[in-house]
Amino acid sequence: xxxxxxxxxxxxxxxxxxxxxxxxxxxxxxxxxxxxxxxxxxxxxxxxxxxxxxxxxxxxxxxxxxxxxxxxxxxxxxxxxxxxxxxxxxxxxxxxxxxxxxxxxxxxxxxxxxxxxxxxxxxxxxxxxxxxxxxxxxxxxxxxxxxxxxxxxxxxxxxxxxxxxxxxxxxxxxxxxxxxxxxxxxxxxxxxxxxxxxxxxxxxxxxxxxxxxxxxxxxxxxxxxxxxxxxxxxxxxxxxxxxxxxxxxxxxxxxxxxxxxxxxxxxxxxxxxxxxxxxxxxxxxxxxxxxxxxxxxxxxxxxxxxxxxxxxxxxxxxxxxxxxxxxxxxxxxxxxxxxxxxxxxxxxxxxxxxxxxxxxxxxxxxxxxxxxxxxxxxxxxxxxxxxxx
Amino acid sequence: xxxxxxxxxxxxxxxxxxxxxxxxxxxxxxxxxxxxxxxxxxxxxxxxxxxxxxxxxxxxxxxxxxxxxxxxxxxxxxxxxxxxxxxxxxxxxxxxxxxxxxxxxxxxxxxxxxxxxxxxxxxxxxxxxxxxxxxxxxxxxxxxxxxxxxxxxxxxxxxxxxxxxxxxxxxxxxxxxxxxxxxxxxxxxxxxxxxxxxxxxxxxxxxxxxxxxxxxxxxxxxxxxxxxxxxxxxxxxxxxxxxxxxxxxxxxxxxxxxxxxxxxxxxxxxxxxxxxxxxxxxxxxxxxxxxxxxxxxxxxxxxxxxxxxxxxxxxxxxxxxxxxxxxxxxxxxxxxxxxxxxxxxxxxx
Numbered sequence: 001x002x003x004x005x006x007x008x009x010x011x012x013x014x015x016x017x018x019x020x021x022x023x024x025x026x027x028x029x030x031x032x033x034x035x036x037x038x039x040x041x042x043x044x045x046x047x048x049x050x051x052x053x054x055x056x057x058x059x060x061x062x063x064x065x066x067x068x069x070x071x072x073x074x075x076x077x078x079x080x081x082x083x084x085x086x087x088x089x090x091x092x093x094x095x096x097x098x099x100x101x102x103x104x105x106x107x108x109x110x111x112x113x114x115x116x117x118x119x120x121x122x123x124x125x126x127x128x129x130x131x132x133x134x135x136x137x138x139x140x141x142x143x144x145x146x147x148x149x150x151x152x153x154x155x156x157x158x159x160x161x162x163x164x165x166x167x168x169x170x171x172x173x174x175x176x177x178x179x180x181x182x183x184x185x186x187x188x189x190x191x192x193x194x195x196x197x198x199x200x201x202x203x204x205x206x207x208x209x210x211x212x213x214x215x216x217x218x219x220x221x222x223x224x225x226x227x228x229x230x231x232x233x234x235x236x237x238x239x240x241x242x243x244x245x246x247x248x249x250x251x252x253x254x255x256x257x258x259x260x261x262x263x264x265x266x267x268x269x270x271x272x273x274x275x276x277x278x279x280x281x282x283x284x285x286x287x288x289x290x291x292x293x294x295x296x297x298x299x300x301x302x303x304x305x306x307x308x309x310x311x312x313x314x315x316x317x318x319x320x321x322x323x324x325x326x327x328x329x330x331x332x333x334x335x336x337x338x339x340x341x342x343x344x345x346x347x348x349x350x351x352x353x354x355x356x357x358x359x360x361x362x363x364x365x366x367x368x369x370x371x372x373x374x375x376x377x378x379x380x381x382x383x384x385x386x387x388x389x
Numbered sequence: 390x391x392x393x394x395x396x397x398x399x400x401x402x403x404x405x406x407x408x409x410x411x412x413x414x415x416x417x418x419x420x421x422x423x424x425x426x427x428x429x430x431x432x433x434x435x436x437x438x439x440x441x442x443x444x445x446x447x448x449x450x451x452x453x454x455x456x457x458x459x460x461x462x463x464x465x466x467x468x469x470x471x472x473x474x475x476x477x478x479x480x481x482x483x484x485x486x487x488x489x490x491x492x493x494x495x496x497x498x499x500x501x502x503x504x505x506x507x508x509x510x511x512x513x514x515x516x517x518x519x520x521x522x523x524x525x526x527x528x529x530x531x532x533x534x535x536x537x538x539x540x541x542x543x544x545x546x547x548x549x550x551x552x553x554x555x556x557x558x559x560x561x562x563x564x565x566x567x568x569x570x571x572x573x574x575x576x577x578x579x580x581x582x583x584x585x586x587x588x589x590x591x592x593x594x595x596x597x598x599x600x601x602x603x604x605x606x607x608x609x610x611x612x613x614x615x616x617x618x619x620x621x622x623x624x625x626x627x628x629x630x631x632x633x634x635x636x637x638x639x640x641x642x643x644x645x646x647x648x649x650x651x652x653x654x655x656x657x658x659x660x661x662x663x664x665x666x667x668x669x670x671x672x673x674x675x676x677x678x679x680x681x682x683x684x685x686x687x688x689x690x691x692x693x694x695x696x697x698x699x700x701x702x703x704x705x706x707x708x709x710x711x712x713x714x715x716x717x718x719x720x721x722x723x724x725x726x727x728x729x730x731x732x733x734x735x736x737x738x
Contacts, residue, residue, distance in 0.1 A: 318665060
């Protein structure tokens with residue numbers, strides 16, 4: 001079952017200049033037209049170098065940022081407008097639904113989440129204003145419900161845990177807020193159980209974060225994320241601040257919890273080997289765009305995009321007998337997300353660059369079952385180039 | 390004819406570095422020994438707090454109070470302090486050297502590359518200032534000559550348009566380029582020993598690959614020996630010729646790189662190799678090492694890996710094993726080593 005569907009997601013951060021009278025002089029295009037979905041009990045890995053927008057995606061999913069464009073459907077509910085001001089929400093709904101041709105056609109082949117809004121639309125006698133009022137009715141409850149469904153674990157547990165709160169306070173707060181535990185006593189028992197679940201002891205409940213080691217702190221951060229039994233867990237580099245021996249413990253814990261909760265994971269990492277190990281699907285990002293996407297096995301066995309190949313060639317292998325593939329290595333560095341290259345963003349570093357790569361940005365094409373790539377080498381008119389390699 | 394035995398350039402014997410804190414003594418490095426010959430690349434691998442960084446900082450004379458060298462010798466084969474008339478090379482014990490004399494060693498005979506290039510370069514001086522300073526300090530050259538040499542070095546480390554870029558400030562360079570500049574500075578006096586402390590950790594993978602390739606090429610070109618520190622076993626596999634695995638201030642296993650990855654004998658090395666995710670093979674599962682890394686405040690004089698070890702025997706509870714030789718060039722510190730037949734990494738489906 002599809003838990004999370006992200007379509008055409010964009011997040012631009014305005015760059016403002018000027019004192020008193022600020023004006024927008026440009027945008028940092030952190031995420032530009034990204035789509036993916038996560039199913040129950042599955043993990044999607046998002047990999048890329050720093051500045052490719054992977055963390056921003058995670059933050060947009062849990063709504064620490066609002067998307068600039070695109071939609072986020074969680075559990076067959078369009079949640080994109082949940083945290084917008086009413087005026088902006090109206091604009092979004094009008095564009096996306098009420099003035100769309102699908103709605104005027106009577107809507108035979110709408111997706112379930114679109115159908116819900118269509119039903120509300122019909123119910124209020126096809127009046128957009130009325131429908132919006134209805135959708136906005138008790139929106140705060142809907143927001144609260146959404147927060148229960150999506151949770152996040154950050155990279156550095158020392159900065160994501162409040163140093164002045166005990167573990168007990170930190171973990172019982174969401175339990176009481178969401179009414180999962182009615183009394184504080186009940187909440188405390190539940191916290192004890194949670195701690196045991198993540199491999200800590202229930203007597204750790206009165207300790208402060210500084211009394212734990214790095215790995216234990218990350219366990220607390222994970223416990224805090226699973227207090228509300230989320231359906232989707234965003235893991236933003238959860239192990240990169242940890243030592244390898246502890247990293248394996250955390251990975252194992254996450255896998256155990258997934259089995260138990262049937263949650264969908266969005267695993268954000270720059271570590272290709274880790275992503276290969278933990279995720280079933282993978283998206284490779286470069287400068288805000290997905291360059292290659294598909295099933296993990298397929299991507300790692302038959303990488304198609306030159307950037308994916310370069311990433312795989314660059315990752316060192318813990319075996320002195322296996323030498324890296326120097327042929328696929330690339331020079332240069334990631335360009336600034338403010339002044340991106342024209343056409344395909346990867347073209348200044350790409351070995352297979354053709355004229356078309358500078359002119360137009362490549363469409364995403366499906367080159368095998370569940371394997372999509374955005375590269376001109378694979379578009380129909382240039383497919384000879386792709387074969388040549 | 391007398392057979393000339395290859396003398397090690399750097400020989401560290403039973404080195405211990407302690408930090409005297411108000412709460413007690415932190416024994417950061419204990420009983421570390423190794424020899425480094427020219428064109429050797431010694432990789433020191435270990436987790437946070439294993440003492441790997443303190444170890445090389447001690448060698449480079451960068452330990453300030455409350456830290457002190459509690460024991461041991463650091464012998465560098467050099468002619469720096471020989472009488473001018475004779476200019477013969479001899480072993481100098483760096484552990485007993487005064488700070489003033491150390492500045493004749495550091496930079497000239499021991500070059501250092503640190504993890505974060507933004508903090509190891511001074512932000513308010515240009516690249517030229519920082520490079521020329523080192524060269525002029527150590528060698529009898531004019532500033533003009535030093536500048537020429539700096540430009541040549543920048544070219545060697547792959548900085549495009551070095552004649553223009555040399556007058557840039559560090560912030561005008563990207564992370565990878567900054568690290569290239571740091572490498573150029575470290576190599577500027579052609580040191581016998583190059584110490585690299587996690588030089589690629591702060592960089593992205595594609596840039597990391599560039600820097601590693603560069604360091605390998607330059608190490609051959611300059612023919613200096615290198616001590617390479619990292620927590621990443623994959624990086625070490627690529628760079629090092631021999632490896633010292635550190636854990637809780639002690640060396641656990643010292644062996645040539647192939648031995649470490651194919652026939653490791655220490656339970657810690659074994660466990661470490663089984664718990665890293667790998668890109669080249671599909672693993673069925675990761676085998677984590679249970680427990681937490683040790684706290685270095687007043688530890689018992691026992692094997693630091695004991696609380697997490699699956700192969701501990703009664704003897705482990707009583708004595709700390711010595712670093713013993715088990716075969717040629719292969720040393721381990723363990724009472725109950727893993728037999729060499731045991732497969733290191735299990736491949737899955």
